Amino acid sequence: MPMFGDQRVELELFEAEVKKRKPADLLQFSANYFNRRLEQQRSFARRQETLASSKGIVLFPAASEQECGAAASLSLEESESGGVEKPDVAFKSPFAGDDPHSTHGSGPAAGLFKGNFDVGKEPASRSESPMCPRHDEEPKAKKANANFQPLPTNFNAERRTSVSAETFQPSSLDNWVPPHYVEKNKQQLQRLLKAVGGSFLFNKLDQDSRKLVVNALEEKKVPKGTEVIKQGDEGDFFYVVEEGTVDFYVNHHKVNTSGPGSSFGELALMYNNPRASTVIAKTDCVLWALDRLTFRKILLGSSFQKRLMYDELLKSMPILKSLTTYDRAKLADALDTELYEPGQVIIREGDVGENFYLIEYGECDVSKKGKGVINHLKSHDYFGEIALLKDLPRQATVTATKKTKVATLGKSGFQRLLGPAVDVLKLNDPTRVQESQEKDPAHA
Ligand SMILES: Nc1ncnc2c1ncn2[C@@H]1O[C@@H]2COP(=O)(O)O[C@H]2[C@H]1O
Numbered sequence: 001m002p003m004f005g006d007q008r009v010e011l012e013l014f015e016a017e018v019k020k021r022k023p024a025d026l027l028q029f030s031a032n033y034f035n036r037r038l039e040q041q042r043s044f045a046r047r048q049e050t051l052a053s054s055k056g057i058v059l060f061p062a063a064s065e066q067e068c069g070a071a072a073s074l075s076l077e078e079s080e081s082g083g084v085e086k087p088d089v090a091f092k093s094p095f096a097g098d099d100p101h102s103t104h105g106s107g108p109a110a111g112l113f114k115g116n117f118d119v120g121k122e123p124a125s126r127s128e129s130p131m132c133p134r135h136d137e138e139p140k141a142k143k144a145n146a147n148f149q150p151l152p153t154n155f156n157a158e159r160r161t162s163v164s165a166e167t168f169q170p171s172s173l174d175n176w177v178p179p180h181y182v183e184k185n186k187q188q189l190q191r192l193l194k195a196v197g198g199s200f201l202f203n204k205l206d207q208d209s210r211k212l213v214v215n216a217l218e219e220k221k222v223p224k225g226t227e228v229i230k231q232g233d234e235g236d237f238f239y240v241v242e243e244g245t246v247d248f249y250v251n252h253h254k255v256n257t258s259g260p261g262s263s264f265g266e267l268a269l270m271y272n273n274p275r276a277s278t279v280i281a282k283t284d285c286v287l288w289a290l291d292r293l294t295f296r297k298i299l300l301g302s303s304f305q306k307r308l309m310y311d312e313l314l315k316s317m318p319i320l321k322s323l324t325t326y327d328r329a330k331l332a333d334a335l336d337t338e339l340y341e342p343g344q345v346i347i348r349e350g351d352v353g354e355n356f357y358l359i360e361y362g363e364c365d366v367s368k369k370g371k372g373v374i375n376h377l378k379s380h381d382y383f384g385e386i387a388l389l390k391d392l393p394r395q396a397t398v399t400a401t402k403k404t405k406v407a408t409l410g411k412s413g414f415q416r417l418l419g420p421a422v423d424v425l426k427l428n429d430p431t432r433v434q435e436s437q438e439k440d441p442a443h444a
């Protein structure tokens with residue numbers, strides 16, 4: 001059976017946790033782990049329900065406090081630095097008190113397995129049931145909620161609809177809670193917003209996604225010299241730098257350095273590739289780590305949307321074959337899209353050149369005054385490089401002959417981001433070929 005993306009990521013996350021914790025009793029650990037995830041998810045859903053009901057909408061009609069019993073006896077979950085998650089939950093993990101790995105400190109640890117899953121046995125009271133409501137009680141529950149209104153199909157609880165959320169199927173985020181969700185205290189929030197609030201990571205997020213991401217970030221204080229990421233390893237976390245500087249090494253050669261406000265560790269999570277570089281703290285650092293699942297669920301579809309969008313195009317362009325995944329990702333960040341109708345001029349001969357163009361789909365004619373059409377371009381071809389390479393006016397006019405979609409790269413990006421591809425562009429310069437043909441028509 002094919003697995004959905006969410007299921008795969010959830011299982012990968014679990015696998016990573018098993019590798020990290022190396023539990024002696026795998027079954028007990030698994031039961032505890034998934035019950036804690038379920039508990040978190042129910043807690044989050046409950047908060048959404050409160051908000052929905054304030055708008056007159058009943059989200060989970062059968063799971064009212066009365067029906068489920070007052071199971072909100074969860075211990076408070078304290079964050080490392082004092083943040084507190086509120087126990088507003090109608091679901092309690094049957095293992096919460098017994099879990100040797102649990103962060104919940106309350107409950108008597110009586111016996112190895114003290115779940116409420118006694119098959120065929122009615123729980124003493126419904127508040128003890130791990131799942132509430134039970135399916136066989138649904139009709140009664142509906143009756144109890146006479147004012148139940150069906151939800152609008154696009155109702156998204158706390159979530160505001162925004163363009164970025166829509167493109168990432170908002171329903172897939174409903175009731176979802178990050179695995180390391182810990183509400184930040186005021187001081188942490190202020191620090192985080194100062195460090196990363198203005199960065200591209202957060203600019204594209206709606207208010208609710210931003211809140212989820214902020215509360216999913218875990219603070220990591222890293223001493224100078226620490227290897228934060230090792231090239232070739234599997235990706236687990238994405239990092240944002242609050243303080244300090246990190247160095248990047250590819251095959252032991254230093255390739256990059258970055259400081260406060262920057263981020264790293266996204267490539268392995270985006271492309272399911274091994275880590276592309278080793279990252280070492282050059283100074284003592286304060287980093288914020290975001291788990292793989294939250295990264296993929298929220299940031300990938302918004303902040304890194306361009307990379308997804310241009311990935312296929314860039315991978316299939318012959319002139320970009322020499323670029324690494326990292327180079328391609330940086331290039332994608334700098335691209336924009338333009339759409340042209342048949343007959344529209346994209347570039348006019350003699351104009352100043354500002355952009356380089358990659359044809360995503362469509363076809364174009366290249367023409368020159370006094371010569372007419374001298375070339376024809378189609379999808380995955382490029383144009384506009386000569387003015388930028390040679391600092392000359394546009395050498396020809398480029399006109400769309402079919403509906404054409406192009407990705408454009410500005411002058412500064414062209415010089416910074418094309419790397420070794422620039423040499424290929426120089427080699428392929430059509431004016432050079434033309435000039436040599438004009439000088440020696442025998443080679444035409
Ligand atoms: N030149 C570079 N090549 C590869 N990775 C780099 C480079 N500079 C910075 N990085 C970052 O280093 C990270 C290592 O882990 P990832 O491959 O997940 O993501 C990588 C990038 O975010």
Ligand SMILES: Nc1ncnc2c1ncn2[C@@H]1O[C@@H]2COP(=O)(O)O[C@H]2[C@H]1O
Nearest residue numbers: 366375383384385386387394395396430
């Ligand atoms: N034979 C050609 N002569 C000039 N430009 C060409 C030719 N064939 C394709 N072109 C493209 O047309 C573009 C017009 O703008 P540029 O001069 O910046 O870059 C040019 C090339 O990318």
